[in-house]
Amino acid sequence: MTPSSPASVAASPPASRGLFISFEGIDGAGKSSHIQGLHDAFVAAGRQVVSTREPGGTPLAEKLRALFLQEPMDALTEALLVFAGRRDHLQQVIEPALARGDVVLCDRFTDATFAYQGAGRGFDLQVLSVLEHMVQARPELGQGVLRQPDLTIWFDLPTEVAAERLAGARAPDRFEAEPQQFFARVAAGYAERALAQPERFARIDSHQPKPAVWQAVREAVEAQGWLSASQVEG
Numbered sequence: 227m228t229p230s231s232p233a234s235v236a237a238s239p240p241a242s243r244g245l246f247i248s249f250e251g252i253d254g255a256g257k258s259s260h261i262q263g264l265h266d267a268f269v270a271a272g273r274q275v276v277s278t279r280e281p282g283g284t285p286l287a288e289k290l291r292a293l294f295l296q297e298p299m300d301a302l303t304e305a306l307l308v309f310a311g312r313r314d315h316l317q318q319v320i321e322p323a324l325a326r327g328d329v330v331l332c333d334r335f336t337d338a339t340f341a342y343q344g345a346g347r348g349f350d351l352q353v354l355s356v357l358e359h360m361v362q363a364r365p366e367l368g369q370g371v372l373r374q375p376d377l378t379i380w381f382d383l384p385t386e387v388a389a390e391r392l393a394g395a396r397a398p399d400r401f402e403a404e405p406q407q408f409f410a411r412v413a414a415g416y417a418e419r420a421l422a423q424p425e426r427f428a429r430i431d432s433h434q435p436k437p438a439v440w441q442a443v444r445e446a447v448e449a450q451g452w453l454s455a456s457q458v459e460g
């Protein structure tokens with residue numbers, strides 16, 4: 227039997243497939259509260275996990291994040307900065323982790339750009355789509371194939387409830403200081419993205435007590451067959 231025959235391939239232990247999971251929602255929707263819980267659940271299931279975030283995730287992208295969150299700028303500059311950081315993040319962290327077979331948990335990804343810069347700021351969605359195609363292209367898999375999350379956990383919450391949760395919780399950054407109408411547009415932007423790519427979106431009703439939200443998060447992941455039922459509380 228040659229080393230490359232199917233039987234000899236099957237004889238080696240199956241490598242885990244890398245999983246890319248993003249977390250989205252308006253500010254205050256409650257996603258940060260559950261990322262650590264999911265991290266722990268995957269570790270308990272024997273997986274290597276990389277928890278990361280956008281904007282940020284690499285030394286360069288974290289520098290861009292600080293500018294992005296604090297300095298006044300127009301929507302095109304916001305989009306260029308966030309996609310520049312995303313490119314570095316993909317190359318330095320996300321793609322290597324997925325190639326190793328790790329689970330990547332990413333606090334926000336490109337859906338946030340469509341929701342915040344696109345729907346929130348009113349910036350041209352086609353330009354965002356061009357940037358998305360440049361930054362996330364996977365030419366080795368064919369023209370037009372993009373790196374996208376395998377699953378996007380979307381925390382959906384009425385804007386007024388998110389505002390109440392955030393009030394006094396932390397010093398607002400440039401986005402958190404926006405009025406509720408801005409977040410209503412952002413929420414509509416997420417809904418539009420979820421409608422366009424339903425196969426990878428799991429909508430979580432975040433207007434529930436934390437344990438119920440955690441249960442819904444776990445169920446969304448288990449529905450993909452990625453975690454066995456049991457283990458770890460969020």
Ligand SMILES: Nc1ncnc2c1ncn2[C@@H]1O[C@H](COP(=O)(O)OP(=O)(O)O)[C@@H](O)[C@H]1O
Nearest residue numbers: 253254255256257258259391395434435436439
């Ligand atoms: N289900 C919930 N019910 C009530 N308060 C919550 C819930 N989930 C999160 N919070 C609180 O709301 C605030 C924002 O939550 P956080 O997880 O930081 O949101 P995000 O990361 O989406 O901005 C925090 O003070 C957090 O403790």
Ligand SMILES: Cc1cn([C@H]2C[C@H](O)[C@@H](COP(=O)(O)OP(=O)(O)O)O2)c(=O)[nH]c1=O
Nearest residue numbers: 253280281308334335338339342343401402
């Ligand atoms: C990834 C991304 C985030 N943002 C915004 C959303 C958030 O208001 C902010 C930072 O996100 P986040 O890290 O979720 O903030 P926090 O840790 O304070 O909850 O950046 C964009 O406007 N566009 C993007 O592409």
